[in-house]
Amino acid sequence: MTKQDTTHFGFEEVATDEKAHRVADVFHSVAGKYDLMNDLMSGGVHRLWKRFTIELSAVRPGHKVLDIAGGTGDLAYKFSKLVGDEGQVILSDINSSMLNVGRDRLIDRGVNQNVQYVQLDAQHIPFDDNSFDCVTIAFGLRNVTDKDLALRSILRVLKPGGRLLVLEFSKPKNKLLEKVYDEYSFRLLPFMGKLITDDADSYRYLAESIRMHPDQKTLQGMMDEAGFTNTEYHNMTGGIVALHKGIKP
Numbered sequence: 001m002t003k004q005d006t007t008h009f010g011f012e013e014v015a016t017d018e019k020a021h022r023v024a025d026v027f028h029s030v031a032g033k034y035d036l037m038n039d040l041m042s043g044g045v046h047r048l049w050k051r052f053t054i055e056l057s058a059v060r061p062g063h064k065v066l067d068i069a070g071g072t073g074d075l076a077y078k079f080s081k082l083v084g085d086e087g088q089v090i091l092s093d094i095n096s097s098m099l100n101v102g103r104d105r106l107i108d109r110g111v112n113q114n115v116q117y118v119q120l121d122a123q124h125i126p127f128d129d130n131s132f133d134c135v136t137i138a139f140g141l142r143n144v145t146d147k148d149l150a151l152r153s154i155l156r157v158l159k160p161g162g163r164l165l166v167l168e169f170s171k172p173k174n175k176l177l178e179k180v181y182d183e184y185s186f187r188l189l190p191f192m193g194k195l196i197t198d199d200a201d202s203y204r205y206l207a208e209s210i211r212m213h214p215d216q217k218t219l220q221g222m223m224d225e226a227g228f229t230n231t232e233y234h235n236m237t238g239g240i241v242a243l244h245k246g247i248k249p
């Protein structure tokens, strides 16, 4: 097998074709307890990271927004309030279990007018060129096999002047924080995963996939390379998470 035929699934090297299946297994397994685990693992702080993402999106009434890898719909719910009746939000995900949980959750919260639900792969987005004012992908990009392809696909569907926001785990800025964070993610996360979802492996993958994800500068370079302009990033919680922004020229 050549290097191009393989990729990372956490710390494991797997055949490129296999990664998507392995990622799918993870999210089919955790979908039902995903929101509970998110709150427990981050102590609720993921809500603040998402709030900042919404602030930086500059989404207004009438806008069209695509949330990729949107899972259980945290961002899509907030966008549906912002775009109003004239706007449109697409909650999308490659995984039917995650998308079903997201759809049920938004419908239970009374959202039914301006949100559509689409199962799609970030690498091959099935929308016309220049369709969206804003595209978001939160904690999704690190699971995508070909990230460059996904970034180019996003660029294509954005309108000129439209913005991409990538919220993702990143590299802590401080050595001590990095050490504490390592202990937490490699020891406590799989333990919590086992206790709550009876699935330690999926949470071990979470910790490993975070370490394998490009750091802040590298991801910014990838966005530049894909064709975005005015790229920038904001570290949050000491760089444990970073929000990258890029504009379609």
Ligand SMILES: C[S@@+](CC[C@H](N)C(=O)[O-])C[C@H]1O[C@@H](n2cnc3c(N)ncnc32)[C@H](O)[C@@H]1O
Residues within 6 Å of the ligand: 023, 027, 068, 069, 070, 071, 072, 073, 074, 092, 093, 094, 095, 098, 120, 121, 122, 123, 137, 138, 139, 140, 143, 144, 145
């Ligand atoms: C950690 S969850 C994030 C969910 C949500 N965005 C959030 O922030 O809570 C990652 C999501 O990425 C989705 N995903 C993985 N690979 C994908 C791909 N190639 N295209 C679209 N979604 C993908 C998974 O199915 C999963 O729902």
